[in-house]
Amino acid sequence: MNWLLVVVGAAVGAPLRYLTDRAVQARHDSVFPWGTFVVNAAGSLVLGAVAGASVSSPAYALLGTGLCGALTTYSTFSYETLRLAERGWRFLAVANAAASVLVGLGSVFLGLELARALTA
Template sequence: MAWVLVCIGGALGSITRFILGKLISKRLDTAFPIGTFIINITGAFLLGVVSSLDITRSAYLFFADGFLGAYTTFSTFMYEGFNFFEKNKKINAFVYILCSLFLGIICYILGFDLGKFSMKY
């Protein structure tokens, strides 16, 4: 049953990432990979929230492992970051990679704290 929950959540997460990534990239039309950046940062925030909540194992498998696991994308993040290096845009690479990591950690903590705070009320 666990793999079914992860599979369904993953399918929904990857579709959401695909659609949202295309919408963001089309709307903002920039060489900077803002779509992946926004998706990964919001995914870190949402994982913080989900991790802090007292939910069932099944709900965690669906949302965290499935949906958010497929919604966020480490491989695309790495590809886009190192693509900057290949194009000799080292400053862009460092800004993208470091900001993604730093803001990802901050947003996870904020999401976790928000989830814990909401559980008090």
């Protein structure tokens, strides 16, 4: 059962990442990969909230492992950081790596605390 929920969550999460990335780029033309930055931060916030709400195992499979798992990405983040560095935008590469990790970690903490406060 959990496998099916992972499939359903990921089948929504992956295209949601693509569409969000497009929408961010269409509104904000920049070489800095804001689209991926936004989905990783948002997905981390939602996953923190899902974990903080102590949801059931099926709900976690759907929303956590599936949806947030596929909405966020490490592979896209790593390749774009490599390309920024290789194309001469070293500062943007370092800024992307540092900001993505710090904001991702901060988002997860924020999500956890919000959900715990609301469900306490």
